[in-house]
Amino acid sequence: MAQHVLVVFPHPDDETFGCGGTIALFTQSGIPVTYVCATLGQMGRNMGKPFFATRESLPHVREAELEKACQVLGIKHLIKLGLRDKMIEFEEPEALTSRFEQIIREVRPSLVLTHYPGYAVHPDHNALGEVTIRAISRLSADERPVVYAHAFARMCQEAIGPPDINNDISAVVDMKLAAIRAHRSQSQLMFGSKSSISRFLEQESFWTYRF
């Protein structure tokens, strides 16, 4: 099967902070990346610093930022699912799972990046990671893509052990930084202190999900 990466996250900027370097490494080596972004981050609390977005303009601002970041990272195919921020865990799970099963069957990825259910802090992260993994588990073992799950809950290593994939992203750090900057409304606040950005620029870690 030709290589193709499918990225599934709920919020514009999840793709950048968690795995922008990894995505850039793929696209730089000619591997196509499709991104399903489930919401527009409508309920985000960061409005820029100084704030320039309102609750009502934020989805439009973040949609434009998302498109810019995808361009920067070399993501050619962006699917905006149109769900509402914070509400994923309240959607009907079966409908959402079959929607993802359909997307996965169409895209036929060799690798899926998503959040590790239960260890990804935000309820949307956990809910969407769970739906994605449930959809993939419905495929037969030989059609099933590899899943790199992203976890960052404080105690996650005690529960799921250390990550087995640790990508050195130093070759693409400028691309990642440009993508972080593209998410202006969300990242301006972090540029105040060097340390809060630098932790995103070293390596990116994932757990290969065991079905």
Place this chain on the structure above:
Amino acid sequence: MNPIEKVTVQSVLDGFLNREVYLHLETTNGAYAVHRQESKMAVGAYIRNGRIRFGRGVITGDRPYRVGLKMELGWVYAEGLTDFEVDQEGRLLLAGHDEEGRLAVALELSLNPFEL
């Protein structure tokens, strides 16, 4: 948005009196509050497109401000409001931003439903 001008906001509130209006009301300390150890609990609530009618609506306080809307069978209340905007559609957007510019509370009124 601009810092709240009480007189302006009061007159906009008056314009919504005794009409069917759509309400967006929320408060949050952020989904990452516990993760970042800023708080012991992530706390938030929101209602979007609540349909209400109020016969009395008042902004009070002094930076930050409070708003109370008196309905036939109840109240709508928000505190910590710092900034406002009346947008092109005539919607009243009120928000409270913390010292970092993050949104902590919002109260918005519109004659038409808010976008989902």
